[in-house]
Amino acid sequence: MSFEGLPKGSCDKKTSFVESLYFPEIFRGLGVTMRHLVKNIFHTADMPTMQYPDEKRVYSDRFRGRHRLTQREDGTPRCVACQMCSTVCPADCITIEGAEHPDPAIEKFPESFTIDLLRCVYCGLCEEACPCDAIRMDTGIYEISADSRDKFLVDKEFLLNDTERGTF
Amino acid sequence: MTIVMDTFAKIGFMFALIMGMVVVLIWMERKGAAFIQDRTGPNRADILGIRLAGLVHPVADVFKLLFKEDIQPANRHKALYNTAPWLVMVIAMSTYAVIPFGDYLTVGGRQVPLIVADLNVGLLYILAVASLGTYGVVMAGWAANNKFTFLGGIRATAQMISYEISMGLALMGLILVYSGQATPEHLKDFFGVDFLSGLRISHLAAGQGELLWGIIPKWGIIVQPLGFFLFLAASYAETNRNPFDLPEGESEIVAGFHLEYSSMKFALFFMAEYAHMVVAAALIATFYFGGYQIPWAPRPVLEAKAAMLLPAIIMATAVISLIFAVLFFRRAQHEKGKFGDARDREPGLGGGLWALIGLGALGSLALQPWNIGPEGAAVFAGLAQVGMFVAKVVFFAWLFIWVRWTLPRFRYDQLMHLGWKVMLPLGIANLVVTAVVLVLVQ
Numbered sequence: 001m002s003f004e005g006l007p008k009g010s011c012d013k014k015t016s017f018v019e020s021l022y023f024p025e026i027f028r029g030l031g032v033t034m035r036h037l038v039k040n041i042f043h044t045a046d047m048p049t050m051q052y053p054d055e056k057r058v059y060s061d062r063f064r065g066r067h068r069l070t071q072r073e074d075g076t077p078r079c080v081a082c083q084m085c086s087t088v089c090p091a092d093c094i095t096i097e098g099a100e101h102p103d104p105a106i107e108k109f110p111e112s113f114t115i116d117l118l119r120c121v122y123c124g125l126c127e128e129a130c131p132c133d134a135i136r137m138d139t140g141i142y143e144i145s146a147d148s149r150d151k152f153l154v155d156k157e158f159l160l161n162d163t164e165r166g167t168f
Numbered sequence: 169m170t171i172v173m174d175t176f177a178k179i180g181f182m183f184a185l186i187m188g189m190v191v192v193l194i195w196m197e198r199k200g201a202a203f204i205q206d207r208t209g210p211n212r213a214d215i216l217g218i219r220l221a222g223l224v225h226p227v228a229d230v231f232k233l234l235f236k237e238d239i240q241p242a243n244r245h246k247a248l249y250n251t252a253p254w255l256v257m258v259i260a261m262s263t264y265a266v267i268p269f270g271d272y273l274t275v276g277g278r279q280v281p282l283i284v285a286d287l288n289v290g291l292l293y294i295l296a297v298a299s300l301g302t303y304g305v306v307m308a309g310w311a312a313n314n315k316f317t318f319l320g321g322i323r324a325t326a327q328m329i330s331y332e333i334s335m336g337l338a339l340m341g342l343i344l345v346y347s348g349q350a351t352p353e354h355l356k357d358f359f360g361v362d363f364l365s366g367l368r369i370s371h372l373a374a375g376q377g378e379l380l381w382g383i384i385p386k387w388g389i390i391v392q393p394l395g396f397f398l399f400l401a402a403s404y405a406e407t408n409r410n411p412f413d414l415p416e417g418e419s420e421i422v423a424g425f426h427l428e429y430s431s432m433k434f435a436l437f438f439m440a441e442y443a444h445m446v447v448a449a450a451l452i453a454t455f456y457f458g459g460y461q462i463p464w465a466p467r468p469v470l471e472a473k474a475a476m477l478l479p480a481i482i483m484a485t486a487v488i489s490l491i492f493a494v495l496f497f498r499r500a501q502h503e504k505g506k507f508g509d510a511r512d513r514e515p516g517l518g519g520g521l522w523a524l525i526g527l528g529a530l531g532s533l534a535l536q537p538w539n540i541g542p543e544g545a546a547v548f549a550g551l552a553q554v555g556m557f558v559a560k561v562v563f564f565a566w567l568f569i570w571v572r573w574t575l576p577r578f579r580y581d582q583l584m585h586l587g588w589k590v591m592l593p594l595g596i597a598n599l600v601v602t603a604v605v606l607v608l609v610q
């Protein structure tokens with residue numbers, strides 16, 4: 001084996017006689033662990049552990065959480081059922097059924113809009129593909145859990161009002 | 169009849185000590201491991217908001233495991249599969265019978281020896297029972313009819329054979345040193361012999377209360393330092409604890425011998441591991457650290473100073489408890505409404521408990537503990553020795569945990585190399601040197 005390129009002393013070091021006696025090195029190791037133990041007993045608050053359900057990490061605004069559908073001023077979805085997002089989706093998790101919109105100025109609207117959250121890979125390509133700014137992943141929700149698989153198939157109504165944090 | 173009652177009381181004490189220690193050790197293992205690795209460890213399970221820094225978790229575990237389904241492999245050997253967990257647990261417990269946890273306690277004018285069965289071949293009993301412990305592991309590994317458990321059982325067998333020899337050799341040096349030593353003056357009537365026997369464990373412990381050249385306690389580690397390290401390593405191997413926990417080896421053989429066990433049967437294996445640890449810790453303390461002996465304070469000294477020591481201990485308890493109470497109350501004020509649920513009550517209740525203990529200790533001073541008289545002094549000396557024994561056991565049990573979270577596991581060939589090519593020759597050399605030195609000294 002060649003140890004070239006590795007920092008000096010990382011693995012090419014010969015075991016010295018004192019080290020081969022086991023016990024001095026074992027006591028050194030015990031010293032290291034005891035130092036950590038004592039430090040953590042007296043400075044419990046300085047530990048890097050985050051007490052998760054009680055305190056939560058603050059993510060940046062760019063964090064991609066669970067999706068939502070944006071609304072027009074009258075409360076209808078901005079989505080025009082153009083299928084751009086479902087086409088670009090690498091996980092193939094978006095299913096849209098379009099229908100004729102009553103307003104002649106708008107071409108179509110989604111009759112149903114379903115996202116399979118178990119298939120979604122949270123890549124954000126749907127956001128970028130959308131020409132109408134209709135789908136966003138800015139809810140910041142990352143605690144996505146449910147007790148059965150079908151609850152992860154979220155529909156249009158859910159996505160239009162998806163602002164509440166937590167489980168569903 | 170009184171002897172039967174005494175024996176039951178002593179068995180009860182030992183059982184309570186083991187079971188209490190198992191719970192505390194599981195907590196110490198989790199919390200110690202967490203702190204050593206810069207984590208906070210268990211702190212969620214609570215009873216009405218009282219978490220006791222994670223001490224409630226073992227209780228929660230017991231309830232979980234009691235109500236879990238007991239899934240068993242279809243092609244197991246039924247009888248052996250069901251016996252194995254019990255065998256491991258029973259054998260772990262039965263070693264305690266010959267470990268003295270004090271010299272004697274004076275109860276109503278009688279001197280009750282603080283040992284369940286003072287066998288004259290106690291040391292042989294321990295070696296015999298310790299090797300029986302492997303049978304449970306081997307049976308579990310074989311009966312489950314699974315290749316991984318089988319490998320675990322085989323590993324346990326080979327490991328036990330290799331390390332038992334070093335263990336026996338280390339103990340032989342100890343027998344040589346303490347056999348034929350004059351019995352300490354104050355125990356002559358109690359033991360009824362003039363010279364100690366190295367095989368009787370109560371004698372072994374009594375012999376360690378003497379002083380070497382009048383200054384150093386004649387503990388096993390002082391007269392047999394090499395023997396101590398051999399015995400320590402061998403007892404780690406016997407208890408299947410890291411760095412010798414090859415029979416479990418979860419990185420290679422999943423969980424080894426107890427892979428196919430679930431529910432309370434698994435819990436028995438889990439508890440037996442900790443019970444074994446307590447045994448090993450008690451043995452290390454008894455053989456090499458003077459057992460129940462308090463260094464420089466044998467029974468006559470304790471009895472003479474009891475009138476001064478007892479109030480001092482009570483005062484120290486009171487002061488420490490009150491300091492804890494103040495710390496807890498300050499924390500209670502500091503963290504008011506931190507969680508917004510039952511957990512907020514915890515610091516206040518803890519402070520109240522410590523305050524109660526402290527005030528109780530102060531109140532007991534009204535009973536005038538400095539006037540305990542000679543009989544009270546004898547009881548105090550006995551209880552002080554029991555306390556010392558428990559403290560030593562806790563320390564060595566902690567050493568097991570400490571070593572586990574410091575050292576990596578041995579590879580199997582390294583384990584065999586260490587057992588046969590390092591520890592065995594060292595054990596023989598230790599025995600020969602001890603014998604030669606003893607002859608020269610005499």
